[in-house]
Amino acid sequence: MSRAFDAIVIGAGQAGPALAGRLGAAGMTVAVIERKLFGGTCVNTGCMPTKTLVASARAAWVARRAADWGVEVEGGVRVDMRRVKARADSVAGTAREGLERWLRGLPGCTVVQGHARFEDARTVRVGDQRLTAPRIFIDVGGRAAVPALPGIDQVPTLTNSGILALDTLPRHLVVVGGSYIGLEFAQMYRRFGAEVTVIEKGPRLIGREDPDISAEVRAILEAEGVAVRTGAECIRFAPHADGVAVGVDCETGAPEVVGSHVLLAMGRRPNTDDLGLDAAGVAIDARGYITVDDRLATSAPGIWALGECNGHGAFTHTAYDDFEIVAANLLDGGDRSLAARVPxxxxxxxxxxxxxxxxxxxxxxxxxxxxxxxxxxxxxxxxxxxxxxxxxxxxxxxxxxxxxxxxxxxxxxxxxxxxxxxxxxxxxxxxxxxxxxxxxxxxxxxxxxxxxxxxxxxx
The missing domain is CATH 3.30.390.30 (FAD/NAD-linked reductase, C-terminal dimerisation domain)
Known part of the structure; x- marks a missing residue:
């Protein structure tokens, strides 16, 4: 079955649905293709569930510190991880369902569920459907990177999405990767009551930041009991009777850390490896990110890439700004570009x-x-x-x-x-x-x- 549209949006993350709304309001027929969960990373495995968990963890931390403000809490503080998880699931689920309902009700918008693959620069196949359009917008996001470290295939590990399924408290969470995602989970689970160790290959945490910021972040975490191991030059994994042994090889400290759970927080990779981009003439870089110009156009005329998959920001706000750039230029006669963006x-x-x-x-x-x-x-x-x-x-x-x-x-x-x-x-x-x-x-x-x-x- 073949269907023609004025525009196709692949992915219902933060940029795609907003763009579909603007295109539809301009009188275009739009197909929005989503293979799994509406809302993308932010709604399902990123901002919304994790910041909900952060709020629960802060509540536990404040309750434990209540005496510092002259408030007495009798009987101690207990964290019910099932209720904590249920609250995060509810927040994410409500947002996801609301977005899907809105998309399905948009005039001129057709929602197609399934995995999209390009057949050429104007044709996308989803199952037995062939969709064609002169304008195609790719908003497929990314996922956690899982490097081929020694022994990693021999032990159970978690990523930022898998850890959200936990409804029990790890005895000892080992976080491999001392950057933004890993540090948020490290502090969060420490406040829930777990023992936590952060292992970072580099000489300091969040190496992108200046040394004074990095050092102060480390001090904040260590003050709450998070153990930090930097300079881990040879990270490796092995099964252990108490869970997973993670080799560290730091200059000081024990040569390995044994955790009940291991969270891999070692970067992201784009969801571009199974889209058939070569059939459409869409170029990618060495890491798999779609190459775009300052107006988010790809190497194939009539195809744009928005959000995390273009390598210009792995954030909800950068994805939404991508939408605003494309919408302004295509629909409003604007001249917006990435060059004007302040990170x-x-x-x-x-x-x-x-x-x-x-x-x-x-x-x-x-x-x-x-x-x-x-x-x-x-x-x-x-x-x-x-x-x-x-x-x-x-x-x-x-x-x-x-x-x-x-x-x-x-x-x-x-x-x-x-x-x-x-x-x-x-x-x-x-x-x-x-x-x-x-x-x-x-x-x-x-x-x-x-x-x-x-x-x-x-x-």
Whole structure:
């Protein structure tokens, strides 16, 4: 059976459904193809379930610390992992079902379930159906990477999706990979009550960040009892009577760690290996990501790639921005591109890290004269009042133009407060525009003008 449409959207993640809505509103007929769960990574195995778990873990942590705020909790704190999991499942399930219901009700939109494979640059096969369109948009997302490490095929392991199925508490969770996903799960399960060890091949956690941020993140985790092993040059696995033995080979400490459960958090890979992209003339890079230009067009005319599969951001907000770029250019006569995007993201440990623009190291690499300021959260009144003083604020400015090149707020409310700096960066304004602002007291954001007033020439 063959069916013709004005547009085909492959994947119902964060970019695809929104684009289908805009295309349909413009009078086009659209086929949306989804092979499994509507909502993509964010709704099903990413933001929504994990941040729900983070909230439950924080509740347990606050309850245990209640005495610090003068509150007595009798009888201790007990975590019911079945109820914790059920709550996360409910949040994700409600969002998934709502999205599917909305898509199926869109005028001009046809939902097709199954695995899409290209037959040529205008034709996609799903089972016994052949769908054709002059415009095709790929939004297939990604999944956890599982490197071929020694012994990995001999032991049970979990990824960020598999661990969400647990409704019992691991005795000892070993997290292999000391970056964003791994650290969120590490702190979360430590707060639920598990013993947790993080193993990182590199010399420090989240190596993408500046050393001062990385060191402070490590201090936050270790203060809660998370064991951290960096410099693990030869990670390997073997069965053990108590679970899984993970070889570390660090310069100091035991040569192996034995865990009841192992979480692999060692990066992501795109879901592009079974789409028949070669039949459509769609080029990919060495890691499997679809190559796109600044307007998200692929090497095949009439085909665009949005979201994680294009390698320009593994975040919900970057995927949605991809949608906005494509929609503006195709439907609104706009001229938007990736080049104008200011990178921004967060690490959702508690307290969180909000990041915008360049790191200090990246800014120094540009060769520009810089001005830099930092401030410990222990000097932020809001943090002191809440009894959560770990972390720091940091901003890097181009000394010539006064433009903010990058900023980080690691501390209570950091994921929200960073937006004041991010908004100024997106507007292309000098830092002085924010320095003159009158912020609300008492907040974390009120210290941003003070931070900017402390800018000093970089050495």
């Amino acid at each position: 921004a993201y967060a690490l959702f440990i508690d307290p969180p890290l909000g990041r915008a623009g360049l790191t200090e190291a990246e800014a120094r690499a540009t060769g520009r004269p810089l001005r830099i300021a930092t401030r410990p959260m222990s000097r932020v009144g809001r943090a002191v009042e809440k009894g959560e003083t770990q972390g720091l604020m940091k901003v890097t400015v181009d000394a010539g133009s006064g433009r903010i090149l990058g900023a980080a707020i690691l501390g209570t409310g950091g994921d929200e407060a960073i937006h004041g700096l991010l908004d100024v960066m997106n507007a292309g304004l000098p830092y002085t525009a924010l320095q003159r602002a009158m912020p609300i007291h008492p907040t974390v954001s009120e210290l941003i003008p003070t931070l900017l007033g402390d800018l000093q020439p970089a050495e």
